[in-house]
Amino acid sequence: MADDVESKLTEMNIEAKEEEESEDFVDPWTVASSSVKGVDYDKLIVKFGCNKLDQDLLDRMEKIIGKPVHHFLRRGIFFAHRELKMVLDMYESGKPFYLYTGRGPSSEAMHLGHLIPFIMTKWLQDAFDVPLVIQMTDDEKFLWKDLTSDEARRLADENMKDIIAMGFDPEKTFIFSDFEHMGQSEAFYRTVVNTQKLVTFNQVKGIFGFTESDSIGKIAFPAVQATPAFSCAFPEIFNNRKDVPCLIPCAIDQDPYFRMTRDVAPRMGALKPSTMYSVFFPALQGSQSKMSASDPNSSIFLTDTNAQIKNKINKYAFSGGGATVEEHKANGGDCDIDVSFQYLRFFLEDDERLEQIRKDYSSGELLTGYLKKELIGILQKIVSEQQKRRAEVTDETIKLFTTPRKLKYDY
Incomplete structure (x- = not known):
């Protein structure tokens, strides 16, 4: 009898260990899975507390725009969301939203995986005819990577060229580097500081896993990524309004940033942003591997012949x-x-x-x-x-997209 109990406990311990070892790890900087099929997205939805992008929402979107949804949506490549229904409700009542997405410029050449959120964003912009802001987080890459601030800023311009080349309309789109824009816009920096004041170290420690050894720049950065989700950060575009809803298409590893943003929003007198999340684009070596700019054989780069x-x-x-x-x-x-x-x-x-x-x-x-x-x-x-x-993208083209200005929309 004792042997049976001991055997059963051993089996339970092995099962628990296997379950622990198979647990996916996802944060804004690291994605790891022990499964050959990659991350279990159903489990991730539960873990992060977001919602599955179901057929009812896709049907509703098709009805609103009068055409089929993008194949990324039909195939579950964008598979989860936070309060997408709210954005659609407001849009149907005549209150347009705006789009926000971004890119952390850590390499000169972007790869195919980097295109995914921009492909979805462009489709949404064309389908709903709404403004878009694109944040280049060169400050983030300076803080996390072995880059000088000058090099991070240069990479932002190089990556902007690839983003612009995807066909975005300069009359509807504002692209900005954090390094450059923070010094240009009082409204943007005020929004950053207002956000920082409402988030404690304990909160970012719990959300992002920061420790006492992390630089204060890293600890303060989440507020910078949160800021473009608030329309008051762009007075030229939104006429100082705080009540323009925001939809953020991005990969699901960015969800911790926007959980924090949504928590802060009501205390700032602003609307909570809505989000749409994509699965991860697999490395050539399989879903257990990670694409890396330092490994040219891990993905197809936009500079490849x-x-x-x-x-x-x-x-x-x-x-x-x-x-x-x-x-x-x-x-x-x-x-x-x-x-x-x-x-x-x-x-x-x-x-x-x-x-x-x-x-x-x-x-x-x-x-x-x-x-x-x-x-x-x-x-x-x-x-x-x-x-x-x-x-065909010139320095003048970049300047056209990056100059703070009113877009074609009236607010």
């Missing part, structure tokens, strides 16, 4: 297929872990074509080589077109 894209996909893209052709034809491929298929989910717009590829690959009829060939052609086209548009 056609030959580099072909080589990276063929050589590094993790396959969900069988070890041999015979095994693959017998058992089929696993689309949930195959990186080429996952990339097609992001960049192949044709739903019927994607579903046919999924069926054929899962059945073993379609081999990994064909899947990679299909992806290579799509990515080469996307990257080469992006490069052509980027080459």
Whole structure:
């Protein structure tokens, strides 16, 4: 009897340890999963306390805009939200919202994963015809990375070129560097300080895991990322109004910032921002790996040539297929872990074509080589077109987007 109890306790301890080891870790700087399929997003929704982007919300959005929603929404790539319904309610009652997203410029060349929030943001801006502010957090990268402030500022300008090249309208879009804008706008800095005054060290310690060894710059930074969610930070655009709702499309690792922002908002007499969250874009080596600017083989960069894209996909893209052709034809491929298929989910717009590829690959009829060939052609086209548009972005173009000004909207 004692042996049975001891055996049962041992089994329970092993199960608990396995569960602990399989627990995903996600914060704004680190994403780690022990599962070959990557992060368990259903668990993450529960852990963060946000809501699933369900079909009812997507149907409602389609009804409002009068056209199908973006394939990122149809396929669950943007999968969670906070109070999206509130933004849609206000929009339907004639109160337009604005969009806010951002980029931390830690590398000269952006990769495909960096494009995801901007693709979604541009679609939302076009579908709803609303203003957009884009924050370049060069100050954050200076604080967290081994970069000088001059280098972080330069990288912000380089990344702006790629963002602008995606086709944003300067009459509807304001892009700003924190380093530059903080000294230009009293209203922006006042909003930063007002936010800082309402957040204690204990709060940011609990949310972000800061310790006494972290610089005071890191501890103060969350208020800077929170500030663009308040319309009063942009008096030129919103005529000093505090009541213009904000929608933030971003990856779910940024949720801690906006949980803090939403907590502060009522005490500032402002509206809580709404959010839409995307899944993570997998590294070429699989969902357990992390894309890194220091590892050029972990992703497809926007500076890659056609030959580099072909080589990276063929050589590094993790396959969900069988070890041999015979095994693959017998058992089929696993689309949930195959990186080429996952990339097609992001960049192949044709739903019927994607579903046919999924069926054929899962059945073993379609081999990994064909899947990679299909992806290579799509990515080469996307990257080469992006490069052509980027080459046309001049310093004057950047100035057009970054000058504080009234946009085309009346408030």
